Each structure stands twice: as structure tokens, then as C-alpha cells.
Amino acid sequence: MGLGATMLSGMPLVGKALPLDAPWYTVDAAIKKQLADVALNAARSKGATYTDVRIGRYLNQFIITREDKVENVVNTESYGMGIRVIANGSWGFAATDKLDNDSIAHTAALAVAIAKENSRLLSEPVQLAPQKGYGEVSWKTPIEKNAFEVPIKEKVDLLLNVNAAAMKGGADYMNSYLFLVNEQKYFASSDGSYIDQDIHRIWPTFTITKIDKATGKFETRNALSAPVGMGYEYLLPRPEDKIHGISTLYKKRYDMVEDAAQGAKQVAEKMAAKSVEPGKYDLILDPSHLWLTIHESVGHPTELDRVLGYEANFAGTSFLTLDKWESRNFQFGSKHVNIKADKTQPGSLGAVGYDDEGVGTQEWDLIKDGVLVNYQAIRDQAHIINLPASQGCCYAQSWSDVQFQRMANVSLQPGKQTLSPQDMIKNVEKGIYIIGDGSFSIDQQRYNFQFAGQLFYEIKQGKIVGALKDVAYQANTREFWNSCSAVADKNDYRLGGSFFDGKGQPMQASAVSHGSSTARFDKVNVINTARKIG
Structure with a gap:
């Protein structure tokens, strides 16, 4: 399944660390098209019958807190190009983080060489379903508020307020986390597509722990949030997003502080439950x-x-x-x-x-x-x-x-x-x-x-x-x-x-x-x- 929230504090980070105050930006699509064309032309000249190029800039932000302390705040960036080809009926792939023309052309040639070597082991050639090129198009996650542009202090203050609500409700330990992802992806292919996409995701979560001091037994309650493809507006709840029942739940937006306060009471209920x-x-x-x-x-x-x-x-x-x-x-x-x-x-x-x-x-x-x-x-x-x-x-x-x-x-x-x-x-x-x-x-x-x-x-x-x-x-x-x-x-x-x-x-x-x-x-x-x- 992947990593649970309790493991995330030790999760390896992909890419290089960025300053915490680094401004958010996107790379001009025209620049990415020029780089992609270098790869497409180089692969074709080496014998590729199909090529696709992915230029990716991947941004991550991790904010991790415990009770009244901030344990970690990290920004990371990973930026490079992957080139996939078909040559002699077989797939080949190579990637580089050096985005100058010579390095791109060399990487495309390497992908073709790998495909030709792989073809020696083929039992039958790759059969690609047809795909018409889209030309130059773009797509963006329809966010209302870019979470990467929200000041880190505002996000830290939210998590500390979440922790305080749980501790006030009787929790013995409280960890809260906020994870942000921005995938800036550019795709180009020999089919004639040049596609620029800006994708945003956010995941707020926490774990509440309560201990029975007499027995040493404990119970936990994790956040009832969902990770979503939205901006910071996910953490700006509206009355119509609440579902009131045996437990207050949330539809399109999420009240993290209220969930923590409610969770502290419910973890105590779990201690005494049948x-x-x-x-x-x-x-x-x-x-x-x-x-x-x-x-x-x-x-x-x-x-x-x-x-x-x-x-x-x-x-x-x-x-x-x-x-x-x-x-x-x-x-x-x-x-x-x-x-x-x-x-x-x-x-x-x-x-x-x-x-x-x-x-x-x-x-x-x-x-x-x-x-x-x-x-x-x-x-x-x-x-x-x-x-x-x-x-x-x-x-x-x-x-x-x-x-x-x-x-x-x-x-x-x-x-x-x-x-x-x-x-x-x-x-x-x-x-x-x-x-x-x-x-x-x-x-x-x-x-x-x-x-x-x-x-x-x-x-x-x-x-x-x-x-x-x-x-x-x-x-x-x-x-x-x-x-x-x-x-x-x-x-x-x-x-x-x-x-x-x-x-x-x-x-x-x-x-x-x-x-x-x-x-x-x-x-x-x-x-x-x-x-x-x-």
C-alpha cells in the first residue's frame, strides 16, 4: 500500500533541499518545448520509431510537528528529463538532470541504444495503441489558493493549533503533519503532443495517542482527513462541508482543528470501549x-x-x-x-x-x-x-x-x-x-x-x-x-x-x-x- 502517517517523519526526501523562503514558480513552456525537441530529434536520428519526453519539476513541502514543537520543515525540488523510445520494436529509457543540448542528445542516444539491446531478447515487438497528437495544450489543477504560496508560519500555526486542541481534549501525545506536492510536468512525443501540466496535491493528517497510566495500554486515533488534489482551500472549511452524525465528517473541505478536538474525545472513548x-x-x-x-x-x-x-x-x-x-x-x-x-x-x-x-x-x-x-x-x-x-x-x-x-x-x-x-x-x-x-x-x-x-x-x-x-x-x-x-x-x-x-x-x-x-x-x-x- 505504501507508507502510513506514522512512518512519514522518517520518509526519505526526493531531490535537493530548497530554502524555506524559496518563491514558487513554473518554468516557461516555450523553454521546455525547445528542450523536448532536442530529445525528439536526437532519438529519431539514432533510429527510434517512437519517442516521448517528460520534463518534470517536482516540488515537495513537509511540515511535521509534535505537541507544542515543530520537528521539521523541508522543501525539496527535483528537476530533469526522462526519454522513452521504441527502437527495433523494443522499449528503451534513459534520464538526465543536465538540461543542456549536448546532455539531452546523449541521453536520447543512450535510450535508443538500450532499446536496441533489449530487442535481442524480444519475443514480439511492442504494440502501441494509436494516439493522435494534441499539439500544444495545457492543464492545471483547479486550485483556489496555492498552498506553496501560503507562508510557512501560517501552516505551522495551524498544526500547532491542531495539536493544542487535541492536548486540551485529553491527548497524551499528538503528532500532526502537512504534506504538499506540486508536479510541473511537460510531455512531448513524436505523435505531435506538447502538453504542459501543473498538478497540486495536499495531505493534512495527525495521530492522537492516549495512554492508560495504570496498565500502560494505549489507543490512537488518526485524522479523518483525505489527501486530495486541491490547494490550501481544502483547509478552509465551510459549513456545508460538515456531515453531522455519530462523528462529524467532512465532504469537500476539512476542519483539522475540529477533527483533532473530536478525536481526543473519541480516543478516550476507545480506551473505555467494550x-x-x-x-x-x-x-x-x-x-x-x-x-x-x-x-x-x-x-x-x-x-x-x-x-x-x-x-x-x-x-x-x-x-x-x-x-x-x-x-x-x-x-x-x-x-x-x-x-x-x-x-x-x-x-x-x-x-x-x-x-x-x-x-x-x-x-x-x-x-x-x-x-x-x-x-x-x-x-x-x-x-x-x-x-x-x-x-x-x-x-x-x-x-x-x-x-x-x-x-x-x-x-x-x-x-x-x-x-x-x-x-x-x-x-x-x-x-x-x-x-x-x-x-x-x-x-x-x-x-x-x-x-x-x-x-x-x-x-x-x-x-x-x-x-x-x-x-x-x-x-x-x-x-x-x-x-x-x-x-x-x-x-x-x-x-x-x-x-x-x-x-x-x-x-x-x-x-x-x-x-x-x-x-x-x-x-x-x-x-x-x-x-x-x-
């Missing part, structure tokens, strides 16, 4: 929890490279083999399960105008009325499943990494009938309402799994009767999604996601969102994670 009795329960799963189950049990197994076995050595394979898709009647889930892949969704982490192969992004069905209907595929995979074109889901984590198939935003579609989470709860005799993501385990084919969460509430005869702890549910993917008996309507739809979804060798991380409304799953096996087996 330990769950194992058994079969109807589960009401909030989007802040369900996104991770979607990611692991739907997003990954519908990646075509996993289906084909390309990821077997590292990330595993998929139980959704081609014969299941070819049958056109494989019942992945119940009739309530409609799941789309979408690289265009505003506010999502994966939202871009064009992928890293210069393909315009789109949305498409993966699961329709419970039936598997498609996968996620890129240009050199499209022919395998009889697609006329790529679905636009190719990505590289930096200019120095080769692009490959990565997960689009994969989301459960809202129910069509008017239905709220409160309506669902009223019809549950014996159930558990789960909020927030937690630990998980899933096998190499993405079939048998176990998921926990942040907050658990017992439901009896249509009412929430109290908090629970030590909860995790177990199922296999097909059994679980076929147990889906209801999905709330679009008014409850929210995004969750991951900044650091790992895949590939060498491993690359990508950011991806998963949306849903609250959903009900019937008669799911729940275990007690604190009890020993046997």
Missing part, C-alpha cells in the same frame, strides 16, 4: 474507511499488468483473470456494486488532463451491476483486451523513472435511491458502524483479506448503542462485494485515498483517490483482534 464479540455482523462502512477496501480489493486486482502476471514477483497477481472478463458474466458483487475508474474527477489525487503517455484522461466502468466488465490498461496493453486506445492511466513518480500502468481513481458509485447512513442504521438488527481506515492484510491475488478501522460503534435493533474496540472483519473479495445490500445516495459521497501507493521494481509511489457513499454489507465475519487464537 471489546467486540466475534461473530457475523451487518457492517455500515463510512467512505473514510471503505476507500482502503476498494483500493486493495478492487483497484489492484483490476490492474491489467497484475492480471497478466507482470507484477507477480513483487506485488502479486490477481484473481480477476482474463477468462473471468471474457465470460462477460463474472459476478464480482451484488447489483448495488457499480465501480468506475476515473482520472478526471475534480479534487481527486489522480486527476490530471493527460497521463504520462500523453493520453487524454477519461472514466470507464470496471464493475457494472456487479459484473466485471473491464480492467485498467495503457498503450502497450490495450490490444490484449481489444481496446482501440489506451484508457489514460500511465504514470511515473518522477522524471527519472520510467512510466508504467498505475491505478486510476477507482470508486464505488452512489446508490440511485434516496438513502442516508442514518436510514441504513435504522434497518440493522446486529451490526457495526466503522469509520476511518486502519491496519489491513490481503493475499497476493487480492482475494482473502482482513480490515480494521479507526472508530467502531455497535448497532442493535436500528440504534447505535456504544463504542467498540478490537474490531476487524474478514472475507474474500467476491464474498464481500456480493454481500453489499445498499449504498447511500450521492449526498453522502466522499473521497479517501493514498499519497503513497507502492508498485513496481524499482518501486514507485503514486497518489490515488477512491470515492464512495456509506455502504452496507450483510453477515460479514468479525474477529476480535485482542484475543489469542487457539
Whole structure:
């Protein structure tokens, strides 16, 4: 899955450190076009039949605090060019951070030489789906307030206020984090595309810890935020963004201070909560929890490279083999399960105008009325499943990494009938309402799994009767999604996601969102994670 919030303070930073007061800027697209043309011409002269060039400037900002202290503030920048070619029917790739004409031409020649050497091992040549060039175009994340231009002091003050709210509420320890990403990406290809993109992402998060002084036992509560493809406006909440229920949740914007204050109370509730009795329960799963189950049990197994076995050595394979898709009647889930892949969704982490192969992004069905209907595929995979074109889901984590198939935003579609989470709860005799993501385990084919969460509430005869702890549910993917008996309507739809979804060798991380409304799953096996087996 990638790195959790608790590990991020030790996360290696990519690129060189920048001064904390370094101004934010973008490089002129005309300059990048000149550099790209040097690479395109050099590769063609050496025998490349196809070339694409990615010029990337990647900015990151990390602010990490603990209680009343600032632990770290870091700005980083990585800037360079990656050149991918086809020569003699094979791929070749090379990259450089020296953006003068001679270095670019040398790197293009190296990419062609690598492709020609690779061709000696080919069993069949690369088959690229056709892609018409777009000419000179651009795309920007539709942000309202650039988080990189917000003074660091303002962001630090926010995090310290968040910590103070939690400590005032009774927390013993409090860590808060703010992570910002700006990908300035330029793509050019021998197909005739020159694409300039400015992509922004933000992730505010925290971990609250409370300790029982008598026993030494402790409980934690992580933030109920989602990482998003937005600007600093995400941290400027509006009244209409709050969802009031058993826990205050948030739609398009997020109140970090309020979540911390509420989290301090809830972590105390977890200390005193009843330990769950194992058994079969109807589960009401909030989007802040369900996104991770979607990611692991739907997003990954519908990646075509996993289906084909390309990821077997590292990330595993998929139980959704081609014969299941070819049958056109494989019942992945119940009739309530409609799941789309979408690289265009505003506010999502994966939202871009064009992928890293210069393909315009789109949305498409993966699961329709419970039936598997498609996968996620890129240009050199499209022919395998009889697609006329790529679905636009190719990505590289930096200019120095080769692009490959990565997960689009994969989301459960809202129910069509008017239905709220409160309506669902009223019809549950014996159930558990789960909020927030937690630990998980899933096998190499993405079939048998176990998921926990942040907050658990017992439901009896249509009412929430109290908090629970030590909860995790177990199922296999097909059994679980076929147990889906209801999905709330679009008014409850929210995004969750991951900044650091790992895949590939060498491993690359990508950011991806998963949306849903609250959903009900019937008669799911729940275990007690604190009890020993046997």
C-alpha cells in the first residue's frame, strides 16, 4: 500500500533541499518545448520509431510537528528529463538532470541504444495503441489558493493549533503533519503532443495517542482527513462541508482543528470501549474507511499488468483473470456494486488532463451491476483486451523513472435511491458502524483479506448503542462485494485515498483517490483482534 502517517517523519526526501523562503514558480513552456525537441530529434536520428519526453519539476513541502514543537520543515525540488523510445520494436529509457543540448542528445542516444539491446531478447515487438497528437495544450489543477504560496508560519500555526486542541481534549501525545506536492510536468512525443501540466496535491493528517497510566495500554486515533488534489482551500472549511452524525465528517473541505478536538474525545472513548464479540455482523462502512477496501480489493486486482502476471514477483497477481472478463458474466458483487475508474474527477489525487503517455484522461466502468466488465490498461496493453486506445492511466513518480500502468481513481458509485447512513442504521438488527481506515492484510491475488478501522460503534435493533474496540472483519473479495445490500445516495459521497501507493521494481509511489457513499454489507465475519487464537 505504501507508507502510513506514522512512518512519514522518517520518509526519505526526493531531490535537493530548497530554502524555506524559496518563491514558487513554473518554468516557461516555450523553454521546455525547445528542450523536448532536442530529445525528439536526437532519438529519431539514432533510429527510434517512437519517442516521448517528460520534463518534470517536482516540488515537495513537509511540515511535521509534535505537541507544542515543530520537528521539521523541508522543501525539496527535483528537476530533469526522462526519454522513452521504441527502437527495433523494443522499449528503451534513459534520464538526465543536465538540461543542456549536448546532455539531452546523449541521453536520447543512450535510450535508443538500450532499446536496441533489449530487442535481442524480444519475443514480439511492442504494440502501441494509436494516439493522435494534441499539439500544444495545457492543464492545471483547479486550485483556489496555492498552498506553496501560503507562508510557512501560517501552516505551522495551524498544526500547532491542531495539536493544542487535541492536548486540551485529553491527548497524551499528538503528532500532526502537512504534506504538499506540486508536479510541473511537460510531455512531448513524436505523435505531435506538447502538453504542459501543473498538478497540486495536499495531505493534512495527525495521530492522537492516549495512554492508560495504570496498565500502560494505549489507543490512537488518526485524522479523518483525505489527501486530495486541491490547494490550501481544502483547509478552509465551510459549513456545508460538515456531515453531522455519530462523528462529524467532512465532504469537500476539512476542519483539522475540529477533527483533532473530536478525536481526543473519541480516543478516550476507545480506551473505555467494550471489546467486540466475534461473530457475523451487518457492517455500515463510512467512505473514510471503505476507500482502503476498494483500493486493495478492487483497484489492484483490476490492474491489467497484475492480471497478466507482470507484477507477480513483487506485488502479486490477481484473481480477476482474463477468462473471468471474457465470460462477460463474472459476478464480482451484488447489483448495488457499480465501480468506475476515473482520472478526471475534480479534487481527486489522480486527476490530471493527460497521463504520462500523453493520453487524454477519461472514466470507464470496471464493475457494472456487479459484473466485471473491464480492467485498467495503457498503450502497450490495450490490444490484449481489444481496446482501440489506451484508457489514460500511465504514470511515473518522477522524471527519472520510467512510466508504467498505475491505478486510476477507482470508486464505488452512489446508490440511485434516496438513502442516508442514518436510514441504513435504522434497518440493522446486529451490526457495526466503522469509520476511518486502519491496519489491513490481503493475499497476493487480492482475494482473502482482513480490515480494521479507526472508530467502531455497535448497532442493535436500528440504534447505535456504544463504542467498540478490537474490531476487524474478514472475507474474500467476491464474498464481500456480493454481500453489499445498499449504498447511500450521492449526498453522502466522499473521497479517501493514498499519497503513497507502492508498485513496481524499482518501486514507485503514486497518489490515488477512491470515492464512495456509506455502504452496507450483510453477515460479514468479525474477529476480535485482542484475543489469542487457539
